[in-house]
Amino acid sequence: MSAAATDLDSMLGRRWKRPPLIRRAWLRWTLTLGGLVYLVLAIASVEVNWSRVYEGLDRGAAFIMSFARPDFVSRAGDIWEGLLESLVMTVAASVVGILISIPIGLGAARNIAPLPVYLICRSIVALSRALQEIIVAILLVAIFGFGPLAGFLTLSFATIGFLSKLLAEDIEAMDKTQGEAIRATGARWTQWINYGVQPQVMPRLIGLSMYRLDINFRESAILGLVGAGGIGATLNTAFDRYEFDTAAAILLVIIGIVMLLEYLSGLIRARVR
Amino acid sequence: MLRLKKLVKTYKTGDQALKAVDLEVPKGQVLALIGPSGAGKSTLIRCINRLVEPTSGEVWLDDIELTHLGAGALRRARRKMGMIFQEYALVERLTVMENVLSGRLGYVGFWRSLTRRFPQSDVDEAFRLLDRVGLLAMADKRADELSGGQRQRVGIARALIQNPALLLVDEPTASLDPKTSRQIMRLICELCAERGLAAIINIHDVALAQLFVQRVIGLRFGAIEFDGPPDALSPEVLTTIYGEEDWQATIKKDEDAEDDSVEEELA
Amino acid sequence: MPVREISGAKVWRRRSTGEALLRWFGWLVGVAVFLWCWQRISAATTWFFVWDAPRIAGDILDRATPPRWSYIDALWWPIWDTLNIATLGTMIALVFAVPVAFLAARNTSPSVWIIRPVALLIIVASRSINSLIWALLLIAIIGPGVFAGIIAIAIRSIGFCAKLLYEAIEEIDETQVEAISATGASRWQVMVYAIAPQIMPAFAGISVFRWDINIRESTVLGLVGAGGIGLQLSSSLNTLAWPQVSLILLVILAAVVLGEWVSAKVRGAII
Numbered sequence: 001m002s003a004a005a006t007d008l009d010s011m012l013g014r015r016w017k018r019p020p021l022i023r024r025a026w027l028r029w030t031l032t033l034g035g036l037v038y039l040v041l042a043i044a045s046v047e048v049n050w051s052r053v054y055e056g057l058d059r060g061a062a063f064i065m066s067f068a069r070p071d072f073v074s075r076a077g078d079i080w081e082g083l084l085e086s087l088v089m090t091v092a093a094s095v096v097g098i099l100i101s102i103p104i105g106l107g108a109a110r111n112i113a114p115l116p117v118y119l120i121c122r123s124i125v126a127l128s129r130a131l132q133e134i135i136v137a138i139l140l141v142a143i144f145g146f147g148p149l150a151g152f153l154t155l156s157f158a159t160i161g162f163l164s165k166l167l168a169e170d171i172e173a174m175d176k177t178q179g180e181a182i183r184a185t186g187a188r189w190t191q192w193i194n195y196g197v198q199p200q201v202m203p204r205l206i207g208l209s210m211y212r213l214d215i216n217f218r219e220s221a222i223l224g225l226v227g228a229g230g231i232g233a234t235l236n237t238a239f240d241r242y243e244f245d246t247a248a249a250i251l252l253v254i255i256g257i258v259m260l261l262e263y264l265s266g267l268i269r270a271r272v273r
Numbered sequence: 274m275l276r277l278k279k280l281v282k283t284y285k286t287g288d289q290a291l292k293a294v295d296l297e298v299p300k301g302q303v304l305a306l307i308g309p310s311g312a313g314k315s316t317l318i319r320c321i322n323r324l325v326e327p328t329s330g331e332v333w334l335d336d337i338e339l340t341h342l343g344a345g346a347l348r349r350a351r352r353k354m355g356m357i358f359q360e361y362a363l364v365e366r367l368t369v370m371e372n373v374l375s376g377r378l379g380y381v382g383f384w385r386s387l388t389r390r391f392p393q394s395d396v397d398e399a400f401r402l403l404d405r406v407g408l409l410a411m412a413d414k415r416a417d418e419l420s421g422g423q424r425q426r427v428g429i430a431r432a433l434i435q436n437p438a439l440l441l442v443d444e445p446t447a448s449l450d451p452k453t454s455r456q457i458m459r460l461i462c463e464l465c466a467e468r469g470l471a472a473i474i475n476i477h478d479v480a481l482a483q484l485f486v487q488r489v490i491g492l493r494f495g496a497i498e499f500d501g502p503p504d505a506l507s508p509e510v511l512t513t514i515y516g517e518e519d520w521q522a523t524i525k526k527d528e529d530a531e532d533d534s535v536e537e538e539l540a
Numbered sequence: 541m542p543v544r545e546i547s548g549a550k551v552w553r554r555r556s557t558g559e560a561l562l563r564w565f566g567w568l569v570g571v572a573v574f575l576w577c578w579q580r581i582s583a584a585t586t587w588f589f590v591w592d593a594p595r596i597a598g599d600i601l602d603r604a605t606p607p608r609w610s611y612i613d614a615l616w617w618p619i620w621d622t623l624n625i626a627t628l629g630t631m632i633a634l635v636f637a638v639p640v641a642f643l644a645a646r647n648t649s650p651s652v653w654i655i656r657p658v659a660l661l662i663i664v665a666s667r668s669i670n671s672l673i674w675a676l677l678l679i680a681i682i683g684p685g686v687f688a689g690i691i692a693i694a695i696r697s698i699g700f701c702a703k704l705l706y707e708a709i710e711e712i713d714e715t716q717v718e719a720i721s722a723t724g725a726s727r728w729q730v731m732v733y734a735i736a737p738q739i740m741p742a743f744a745g746i747s748v749f750r751w752d753i754n755i756r757e758s759t760v761l762g763l764v765g766a767g768g769i770g771l772q773l774s775s776s777l778n779t780l781a782w783p784q785v786s787l788i789l790l791v792i793l794a795a796v797v798l799g800e801w802v803s804a805k806v807r808g809a810i811i
Binding site: 152 | 577578585627669777781
């Protein structure tokens, strides 16, 4: 419909169509066609061994059934050890990660940090976020040897990237006038942070920390796959031996703990708001 | 045409929003519903088309009783009642034309509405209505690009394309400036006269209501306190509806003489 | 407000004595828990290796540089696979996440007491378990390969997308829904005309956001045998071919940065 045709008579009896999302016709067609071609190529390149999948259906059913009767008992010792190690790593890494990420978060906020500090802190954040936990864990295991220390360091490092970035964004978005009011009283830099900045970002920092604790626990469950400690190793063994009822038990425990952590963090976040 | 019998609405919190309201609206009558906030005006309007389920009582539209209709029959009944909202309630991310055509949803099937293939007669009617409310050029604009007054016009077109017998109008001018408010009220009343529609207009602005409507209902604590022509709204009446206040400035200017004598009596 | 009298003068304190004690006790417990955790980690660590770590790190760095650039020719196909795992996995996840989200949202769920908890359980189960574990499980069931990776990514993403989506659904403007219902529209028409337009931006944002995350995750799925570039990483690590490892890490880094860039661009275009 042309923009000029705005008198009623010329529009009556004309078919109406919704204006397309992308107005330029060639772009619309290129995108649609490109998307379709990609999809066809992508799907064609996935090799599926359907007979293997078909065979697997039995095992899949067996696995789903094993959720109905999870076996907590026969490998109770391994499960308990792995779980405890996961929790220990989670707690220690969260504490250390949070403590380190506060100064880095302050440094990565452009409105309170000088440029050189800002650049250094931002690059630490970028590095930590770009590197996958599991890859960091592989490297750290190679350097520090097997065991929970590598897992602990991995999680701490990942926590720094996550928390510092969000904290910095929060500080950058905070209300300037409150800080200025504190400045105007003649406060020192540390007092200014304590009175002008901290009250504004504290509730969110606590909320984010709880959220990160939750993520750290979930991540700690896979670090064991590469030898960095935690419940992952036990789980891996269970899958390798096709002990689905033990695997189901471990997964249920993980789900339960994650739910508990989410519930707790919900409570705490509601309180500090 | 519309009859409410002993309509009661009690919310889960225990608040009784409507206490056995009886009301009859003949065909083609435009009436204003006034009353303080929380008097139950919105609830009354929403109980008629059952956006809020009434607790007890009956709502008769012509010879259909609405409160016990099943889902399908309720949808057919809702087609006969156009509704206009305070904050316009347009679907902001759809175009003006889609918003107007959404008034026909009760008449077209799901797949036609999903693919936007409305019958040509509906499309023509939508164009006519947009022309009538002065927004034909905006047909393909998105609703959130319009100003408040323009949005309310789209809302009116959406209600009218339903081809209703009754308009339920909930605070049509509360979010508009005084001039636009008048224009919108005039438009609604003109359209009702053109098409012989009855309308229940729930409105805060008493003076504005007096300018345009034929009948005023005053609601207080969920009960009807006043029912009469707009001229009969005296300070005493407003006091019974809203409570004690100086009503002089609120009431139409051409009644000044009469009001003066009233005020002397009060003093 | 706690104001105490100390030797006749009124002194303002931020907290009353009981509160202050409780806080100190809380901190004490926290520190004790942390120290206990640290002690356990320390007990499980061979400190000899740790003191040796700088030398080993230097050694690895030495061997890993320069990366073996020619190895890139063997990586094109795995990169393509990785991209497909992320994209197809995200698409499958979205197909399932949309109905789950509608069932889980308080205002659209057909039954708040039966169906909503089930939908929430699906979301929690899917979210709690990392895609690597899903991959491990799927490999045990349907065998290794790209297909297992796609399904693992899909299962993991359902919960994530459904959670964000149902939160968006719960935040919609109800008056728009009222307005459409008042025209006599059916339940499905209300869905298409009143709810869908309102959650569209959120939906698009969530899809791209998750796709970005899935690019990261699909790069490591190969470590457990679920296809993609992680497979090459795993075999290079096993043969201690550090120059190859460093090249693969660079490729992964590039993929992650590229994915984040694309997703930021697309999200910027939507909003």
